Amino acid sequence: MLKRCCVNMKKTHLEEPLLPAMLDSQVSTQKANAVIKLMLTGAGESGKSTWLKQLRLIYDSSFSESERAYYLSVITGNMLKQIQLLLKQFTQIHLDSLEENLDHAVNIILTYKHTLLTKELVDCITFLHSQDLFTNYLKTQQTLDNYTYFIQNLPRLLEQLPNNKDILCARVKTHIETQFSYTSDNVRYVFHDVAGQRDARYAWSSRLQEVDCIVFFASLIEFDQFLVEDKTKNRMEESLQIYSDLVNSPVYLRLPVILCLNKIDLLNLKLQFKSFKDFFPDFTGQNSPAEVKQYITNLYLKANRIGEKIRSVQIFETDATDTELIGTVCKTVMKFLAQEQMKSIGFM
Numbered sequence: 001m002l003k004r005c006c007v008n009m010k011k012t013h014l015e016e017p018l019l020p021a022m023l024d025s026q027v028s029t030q031k032a033n034a035v036i037k038l039m040l041t042g043a044g045e046s047g048k049s050t051w052l053k054q055l056r057l058i059y060d061s062s063f064s065e066s067e068r069a070y071y072l073s074v075i076t077g078n079m080l081k082q083i084q085l086l087l088k089q090f091t092q093i094h095l096d097s098l099e100e101n102l103d104h105a106v107n108i109i110l111t112y113k114h115t116l117l118t119k120e121l122v123d124c125i126t127f128l129h130s131q132d133l134f135t136n137y138l139k140t141q142q143t144l145d146n147y148t149y150f151i152q153n154l155p156r157l158l159e160q161l162p163n164n165k166d167i168l169c170a171r172v173k174t175h176i177e178t179q180f181s182y183t184s185d186n187v188r189y190v191f192h193d194v195a196g197q198r199d200a201r202y203a204w205s206s207r208l209q210e211v212d213c214i215v216f217f218a219s220l221i222e223f224d225q226f227l228v229e230d231k232t233k234n235r236m237e238e239s240l241q242i243y244s245d246l247v248n249s250p251v252y253l254r255l256p257v258i259l260c261l262n263k264i265d266l267l268n269l270k271l272q273f274k275s276f277k278d279f280f281p282d283f284t285g286q287n288s289p290a291e292v293k294q295y296i297t298n299l300y301l302k303a304n305r306i307g308e309k310i311r312s313v314q315i316f317e318t319d320a321t322d323t324e325l326i327g328t329v330c331k332t333v334m335k336f337l338a339q340e341q342m343k344s345i346g347f348m
């Protein structure tokens with residue numbers, strides 16, 4: 001049941017606790033006569049915190065200059081750590097065959113110690129990515145999901161602070177649960193963003209007891225990826241297991257579920273280099289975004305063994321970095337929750 005109560009005037013803030021400005025985000029002054037709490041769930045890197053950033057952009061304010069400067073160091077750190085990791089293995093394989101220019105660029109990157117983006121660093125990274133030897137190796141490796149996006153955009157970030165899209169594409173792992181709330185049509189929506197990696201999931205159950213809806217994020221492009229916390233475990237299998245545990249649990253039967261099949265924007269790109277069937281041999285379709293998406297959707301549908309009459313599930317295909325799309329999804333989610341509320345009080 002959705003609870004009706006007084007307006008909740010608690011401060012709202014976004015993840016990234018190291019950033020002081022974010023802890024001081026706006027307080028809504030709108031009155032509300034109902035509160036709906038939603039918990040964002042899903043494995044690590046599925047897109048929960050990116051959704052929260054979107055809510056802030058849509059319902060509160062844009063990022064300040066100091067937040068943008070903070071994200072510049074996050075992006076530089078994300079990329080540097082990733083490229084250094086790739087290069088460690090790359091240089092082991094090609095130690096004796098690197099041409100002088102490439103060897104020089106590799107050395108600069110490998111010995112770079114801070115998170116300040118400099119022209120020298122960007123030039124070396126750009127040069128590295130113009131070399132077939134490296135780009136062919138890259139196709140066989142697991143990278144950050146927005147790696148290609150940032151490779152293309154690093155030169156711009158030498159001149160400008162990150163724009164909203166850059167910030168939405170940056171990766172900051174969640175350690176501490178955070179929340180964001182806003183009021184629309186007299187209803188206050190409170191979104192709880194929790195950490196998704198294995199060691200953090202023990203904390204989910206107490207929060208799930210208090211919320212009115214589960215929002216589950218599943219990445220559409222994790223079929224060839226392995227967990228950060230367990231390199232032997234396929235990420236999509238893990239996500240299906242978490243989803244199944246949640247939706248089939250008798251404890252959370254009363255909660256409607258919103259399933260976001262996320263990272264739809266990256267699926268096409270991934271399928272140009274990877275064969276879905278190599279990872280899910282039961283798949284007999286074409287290696288096309290439409291067929292792969294349908295197959296994954298069916299896996300999630302099958303994982304839910306509770307009938308529609310008992311639990312409502314609403315499915316969305318999302319790109320969590322697309323503000324317009326997420327705005328539209330939010331409106332549909334609000335309508336869906338209003339219907340659920342009517343059902344729960346016997347009007348439907």
Ligand SMILES: Nc1nc2c(ncn2[C@@H]2O[C@H](COP(=O)(O)OP(=O)(O)OP(=O)(O)O)[C@@H](O)[C@H]2O)c(=O)[nH]1
Binds near residue numbers: 046169194196318
């Ligand atoms: N291109 C693209 N990137 C996405 C999308 N959703 C999330 N990402 C990126 O994926 C990475 C992980 O997203 P997060 O929102 O931090 O994931 P999370 O679920 O909060 O992960 P944890 O905090 O570890 O539980 C970030 O770099 C995001 O920018 C998407 O739909 N499209």
Ligand SMILES: [Mg+2]
Binds near residue numbers: 173174196
């Ligand atoms: Mg997070």
